[in-house]
Amino acid sequence: MDYFVNVTLTGLTQGMIYSAFALALVLIWRSTRIVNFAQGSMAAATTFIALALIQAGQSYWVALIVALLSGFLLGAVVERVIIRPVEGGPELNAVIVTLGLFVAIQALIAIVFGSSFQSFPTPFGVRGFEVGGSTIPLTPTSLYVIGSVLITMALLVALFRFTRIGLAMRASAFSQEVARLLGVKVGGMLTLGWGLAAVVGSLSGLLIAGGGFVYPAYMDSLIVFGFVAAIIGGLDSPVGAIVGGLILGLALSYVNGYVERGSALVSVAALVILIVVLLVRPGGLFSSTTARRA
Amino acid sequence: MTAIAAATVASTLAACGGGDDGGGSSSAEGGENEASDTGVTADSIKLGAHYPLTGVAAPGYSEIPTGVKAYFDCLNQEGGVYGRDIEFIFKDDAYNPSQTSQVTNELVLEEEIFAMMSGLGTPTHSAVVDFLNDEGVPDLFVSSGSLMWGDDPETYPMSFGWQTDYESEGKIIGEYIANEFPDAKVGLFLQDDDFGEDGESGIRQYIDDQIVAAERYTPGNTNVGPQIAALKAAGADFVVGFNVPSYTALSQLTALQLGYDPQWFYSNVGSDPNLVGGLLNRFSEGKVTDAALLDGALTTGYLPTVDMTDNPWITEFSRIWDECGGEGELTNYRVYGMSQAYTMTQALQAAGQNPTREGLVEAVEAVGSEWEGPVFAPFRYSEDSHMGTSGMTIERVVGNGSEEVQPVRITDIGDAEIEEFGGEAATPPANAIPDEEAYEG
Numbered sequence: 001m002d003y004f005v006n007v008t009l010t011g012l013t014q015g016m017i018y019s020a021f022a023l024a025l026v027l028i029w030r031s032t033r034i035v036n037f038a039q040g041s042m043a044a045a046t047t048f049i050a051l052a053l054i055q056a057g058q059s060y061w062v063a064l065i066v067a068l069l070s071g072f073l074l075g076a077v078v079e080r081v082i083i084r085p086v087e088g089g090p091e092l093n094a095v096i097v098t099l100g101l102f103v104a105i106q107a108l109i110a111i112v113f114g115s116s117f118q119s120f121p122t123p124f125g126v127r128g129f130e131v132g133g134s135t136i137p138l139t140p141t142s143l144y145v146i147g148s149v150l151i152t153m154a155l156l157v158a159l160f161r162f163t164r165i166g167l168a169m170r171a172s173a174f175s176q177e178v179a180r181l182l183g184v185k186v187g188g189m190l191t192l193g194w195g196l197a198a199v200v201g202s203l204s205g206l207l208i209a210g211g212g213f214v215y216p217a218y219m220d221s222l223i224v225f226g227f228v229a230a231i232i233g234g235l236d237s238p239v240g241a242i243v244g245g246l247i248l249g250l251a252l253s254y255v256n257g258y259v260e261r262g263s264a265l266v267s268v269a270a271l272v273i274l275i276v277v278l279l280v281r282p283g284g285l286f287s288s289t290t291a292r293r294a
Numbered sequence: 295m296t297a298i299a300a301a302t303v304a305s306t307l308a309a310c311g312g313g314d315d316g317g318g319s320s321s322a323e324g325g326e327n328e329a330s331d332t333g334v335t336a337d338s339i340k341l342g343a344h345y346p347l348t349g350v351a352a353p354g355y356s357e358i359p360t361g362v363k364a365y366f367d368c369l370n371q372e373g374g375v376y377g378r379d380i381e382f383i384f385k386d387d388a389y390n391p392s393q394t395s396q397v398t399n400e401l402v403l404e405e406e407i408f409a410m411m412s413g414l415g416t417p418t419h420s421a422v423v424d425f426l427n428d429e430g431v432p433d434l435f436v437s438s439g440s441l442m443w444g445d446d447p448e449t450y451p452m453s454f455g456w457q458t459d460y461e462s463e464g465k466i467i468g469e470y471i472a473n474e475f476p477d478a479k480v481g482l483f484l485q486d487d488d489f490g491e492d493g494e495s496g497i498r499q500y501i502d503d504q505i506v507a508a509e510r511y512t513p514g515n516t517n518v519g520p521q522i523a524a525l526k527a528a529g530a531d532f533v534v535g536f537n538v539p540s541y542t543a544l545s546q547l548t549a550l551q552l553g554y555d556p557q558w559f560y561s562n563v564g565s566d567p568n569l570v571g572g573l574l575n576r577f578s579e580g581k582v583t584d585a586a587l588l589d590g591a592l593t594t595g596y597l598p599t600v601d602m603t604d605n606p607w608i609t610e611f612s613r614i615w616d617e618c619g620g621e622g623e624l625t626n627y628r629v630y631g632m633s634q635a636y637t638m639t640q641a642l643q644a645a646g647q648n649p650t651r652e653g654l655v656e657a658v659e660a661v662g663s664e665w666e667g668p669v670f671a672p673f674r675y676s677e678d679s680h681m682g683t684s685g686m687t688i689e690r691v692v693g694n695g696s697e698e699v700q701p702v703r704i705t706d707i708g709d710a711e712i713e714e715f716g717g718e719a720a721t722p723p724a725n726a727i728p729d730e731e732a733y734e735g
Contacts, residue, residue, distance in 0.1 A: 003527035006552065010519035115348035116356070117540060119573050128551045135553025137519055211547075212516070213540065213573065217349060221514070257520030264486055264512040 006137050007257035013142040015249020020149045020204035021226030022233060022241035024197050027156060029235050031169045031193025034094045038101035040219035042198055043205030045105055046071045047214060048113040050206060051120055060123045067206055068199050075198025079191045109216040122210035141211045148207055152200060156238045169193050228270050232277045233286050240286025327377060330648035333408025342401035343384040344394050345414045350514060351389035354539045354569045354627045355414055359384040361631025362412060364619035372727055375642045391421035398422040402431055409434055409654060412634045416440040416489045427452045432654050434641060435634050440488045444681035445707055452655055456634060456682040458596045460489055462705050463561055464496020466686050467534060469712050470700060472500045479506045481530025483545055485537050486510035493536035493561060506530050511541060522548040534559045539566055543573040546587045558591040565593035566626050567691045594686040596670050597633055599626050601695030607668040610726035633668040639728055640665045646732035657733040666720035670702045685715045
C-alpha cells in the first residue's frame, strides 16, 4: 500500500511537470496555431539565465522574475525576427523553423553556459512530508510546482475567456484575415501570444529544474512527454493540458514502478498511450467542437 | 654521438634489442623512428577516445580525458615515447551509443588513430567494439568494468579491460557484506545493462539469500522514484548501487524525499564523494539539513584517491596536473585518466621503437601482467585473458575523503576464490614516467 501511494504521488508530481510544459504548448497553439518545437530549448535558455543569477548570489525569486521577463522577450523576438517571415506560408514551414530553432538554441546554451550537469536550487525543501510516521514523496517543492501550475492554468483560462485581449488573440490565431477586418492588430497579437507562451514555458522550465539537475538538453525528454500530454488533452484546452499531463505522469509512473524493467519502457508506454487516445478520440480528450478545427 | 655509433647496427634489430632504456630517450638505441603503422609517424603517435562530455553521464567522466591529456603533455615534454609525442584526440558521444559509433568512425577513418584507449562506457563502447576489432584497431584499457572487453580474447583480440571488472567487484562486495553485515536485508540499485548485471551476478555468489529486491533504472530516465520506493517497500536496510555518479545523486535525492535511510554501498564508479557532494550541495542551502549525504556510505577502491595526500602517486599526479593540466583541481577522475595514460605509456614502450598494432597487442598480452603502477593490484593480461586489474579495497566515505575498512583483496571472474593481496604498493618512478623494456616477441 505504501508503495502504491509512493508511486502514485511520484506520478502526480511528475505529471504536473508535464502539464506545465503542455500548458505552454497549448498557449502558443491557441494564440498562433502553430506547434512550437523550440519551446523546450527556449525554456532551458531562460532556466540557465536564472541559474547564472543564482550563482551570482541573487535570490531565487529575483532569478525567477528575470527568467520570466527574458522568456517574454525571447518569445517576442523569435516571433518577430524568425517566425514572421515564414508566417502565411504553408503551416509546415513555421513548424520546421521551430525545429531548427530547438537545435540552435540548445547549442547556444552549451556555448554560453557550458554543458556540465548542475543542480538547480529550489526555494522550498526537498524532504518528503511525514504522514502517520512514514514519509511520502510529496515535498514542499512539489506543492510549489502543483500550486504554480494550477494558478497559471487559471490565469490562462481567465485570459482567453474573460478578456478582450484573449479574445483578440484567439481571433488572430483562428483567422488572420477576418480578425484584421474586425480591427484586431493581428501582428501585435501574434507577438504577444509568443511572448506569453514563452513566459509559461520559462516557468515550466524553472519548475522542472527546481530541486533537480540541469544541462543544456535537460528538457529533451520532457519535450516529448509534454507534447504527448498536450495532445492527449486536445492541444486547445488549458484544462486538457493539466489532465493530459496528470494521466501521462500517473501512467508512466505505474509502468516504471509495476512493470518488470519498466524504467526502460517508459518512452514506449508514452507512445502507446498517445496512440490509444488518438484512436479513441482523434482530437484529444478535451478537443473543442469539430467546426472550430479548421 | 651514441646515435651515430649505434646506427651501424641494422635498424630493425636495434629496435628490438636495445630496449634497456625504453622511456624518454628517443632513438638513442640506434634505429630510426619510422612510420611503422597507421597513426604512427617518426615523431608522433595518435591515440583516440570517446567520452560523455555532455549529458547525464558527463559529471565526473568528462574530467577523465583532461587527466589523460595532462599526463601525455607532461610525458611529451620529457621526450614522449621513443622520441614520439603522444597526440590524444577525444570526442564527445554524450553517453549515446549511436554517437559513439559516429565519433569512433571519425577517429578510425578520418583521424586514422593508431589505437583507441580509454573509450568510456559499457553501452557506448559495446556499440563500437566489433568495428574496432574488425578494423584491427587496438582497443586498450576500456573505461568500463564490463567483462566483455576481457573475458573472450578470441572474439575480441584487440580489446583490453583495465579497471576491476564489475563481477569481481560484486564478489568482493558480496563477501564483505556476508562477513560484516550477515543480518542485513540487501537491496540492489542497478543500471539496466551489463554494468548492473555483472555486478549483480558477482554479489549474488555470496549473498543471494540476503537480497530482498533488485531494482533497475535506465540511463536517461531521471525519475528513479519508483525504484527507490520499491527498495524501501521491500524493507531493504542495506542498498548496493551499481550506477553512474549522477544516479548516486538522484538516488540520494529521491531517498531523501522518501525519508529512506539505509546503509548505502556504491560501487566504485558511482561513489566519488566530491562529485556527488558538489551536485547535491546546492540543495543543502537550508533545504537539505545534512550536507554530507554520502557520509558513512561504503565503496570500493582500486586506485589512490586525491584525499590520500601522502600517497606518492597522488603527489606526482598533483605535480603533473599543476604543470600540464588545465583549469580546476586534481580530481579522482583525473587521477583515473592519468593512471590509464601511465599504463598506456607502459604498453607503448613495450611495443618497441617502431610499434605496430599487432605488436602492441602482443606486448600487452606478454608482459602486461608484470607492470606496476598506481593501480593497487596487478593486471590479469595474458593470451587467454584481457581482463584488467582484479583487486579492490573497501572504503568508507568520511566527509570528502575515505578511510579503508578492508585491505586489497583479489579475485577473478567466475567461481575464482577471493584472496588477500600479498604484494606491496608500487612507488612511482622519476617524473612518474615508466621505463618498460621493449618486448621482443
